[in-house]
Amino acid sequence: MMSAERFEAERAADWGELDAALRQAREKPERLGADGVRRLGVLYRAAAADLAFARRRFPGDPLLGRLEPLVLRGRAAVYGRTGRRQSVWQFMKRGYWVRLAERPWLVLAAWALLMGPALLGFVWGLVDSPTAAGLMPAEFQGAADPPVEGRDFDADEASAFSAQVMFNNIQVTLLAFAGGITYGLVTVYALVFNGLILGVIAGLAIGAGNGIAFLRLVSSHGPLEISCIVVGGIAGLRMGWALIRPGVLRRATSLRREALPAVEMAIGTVPYLVLCGVLEGFATGPELPVWFQAGLGFALAIAFWTLVYVRGSRATSRAGRSRRASPAAGRAALR
Structure with missing residues (x-):
């Protein structure tokens, strides 16, 4: 006994x-x-x-x-x-980064789904530019021709362009996020499609000798913008995986458990998308040296993922x- x-x-x-x-x-x-x-x-x-x-x-x-x-x-x-x-400031200071670091394998999966097609699209645009340009959606045809070097943007045009890009980027990121409800299929499509288009545009521009103009167009905001789209993909994949592998839970219960963290990631990314829109409207012209534009863009992206590691991964590891x-x-x- x-x-x-x-x-x-x-x-x-x-x-x-x-x-x-x-x-x-x-x-x-x-x-x-x-x-x-x-x-x-x-x-x-x-x-x-x-x-x-x-x-x-x-x-x-x-x-x-x-x-x-x-x-x-x-x-x-x-x-x-x-x-x-938790206050909004506390969430943006630490909670957001912890959310991003909770599923490291989803971070890698989202990056692979975006950058793998981007690399293939880049090679395709270089080696077979007529076919690559012809198969691009109509709304992206003009993007294959980078702006003419030295073109100036007045304040009104820059402001309108910034707002348009800001809302477009939010839409793409939220599409990747919301696609999680389709078992992640729409999320995968959004990542693969946008990665392919990005790669094709880069290949066409560089192949045509417009590499510097292309850098002016995307380098100040592009790295951070891609990071935001990846975050939307992580959120969507998180919900999709909850539906695919619910474990001992019912699928509805598993989805509800992962939906809140996914929503928090999507909302927490909006300020960085706004920043991307501002940079695209005001830091893409010829007024700034291209090395400064590229350095600014990559510095912002590096700072973003450094925070994921320092404030997210380390906190998860300590727990x-x-x-x-x-x-x-x-x-x-x-x-």
């Missing part, structure tokens, strides 16, 4: 892990990440079952006085409503290390 001491010895590691997770949720909840939140729920439900068992088998044992407060704290964290919500170390808390959580 199991004694209270043996029961506590067997379950203390999980109780200690729950205690550590609850402390982290109270002090720095953003470090838990999606996996940490799910693990917290699992630990709480297991502790609640342990409490019910202990009440039946060990009534009046001091163990109950230590386990009951832990379960109450867990219930408040899992089911209670918190009065402190993982904390979960692995927390069983060592064991008995200390209850004594």
Whole structure:
């Protein structure tokens, strides 16, 4: 027959892990990440079952006085409503980057779906420009001819162009995001299609000797703009994968679980799309040196993905290390 001491010895590691997770949720909840939140729920439900068992088998044992407060704290964290919500500034400062870093393999998949076709389109535009240009959609035909070197933009034209590009980029990114509801098929199409068009345009422009003009057209905003489209793809693939591989959950439940993080990523990307529109309207003309335009564009993209690593990946890694170390808390959580 199991004694209270043996029961506590067997379950203390999980109780200690729950205690550590609850402390982290109270002090720095953003470090838990999606996996940490799910693990917290699992630990709480297991502790609640342990409490019910202990009440039946060990009534009046001091163990109950230590386990009951832990379960109450867990219930408040899992089911209670918190009065402190993450502010917009806190989300943009850290939460957004954590969301992007939660699924590293989706980041790689989105980049591959965009840049793989872009590379093929670039080669196609170089080696078979008549066919590549002829098969491009009509709305992109003019884009194959970069602007004439030295052309000036007046303020009204630049402002209108900036607004047009801003809304177009938001539309492309949100299409990649919303396509997740189609099991990710529309997301994949949006990434592949836009990557192919980008590559073909680059191949046609460079093949025609207009490489410098092409750089003026895209380099100041293009790297960050591509990053934003990739983020929309990550959000869409996240929802699509939830439908394809729901695990033990129903597909509707799995989708709801991933929809909020995906929406947060899409909304959090809008300010960077606005920045891309401003740069495309005001930093693509001949007034600025092309080396400055290219340097500005790549610096912004590098800064963006550096933040994903520094504020996202590191926070996710710290949460993982904390979960692995927390069983060592064991008995200390209850004594």
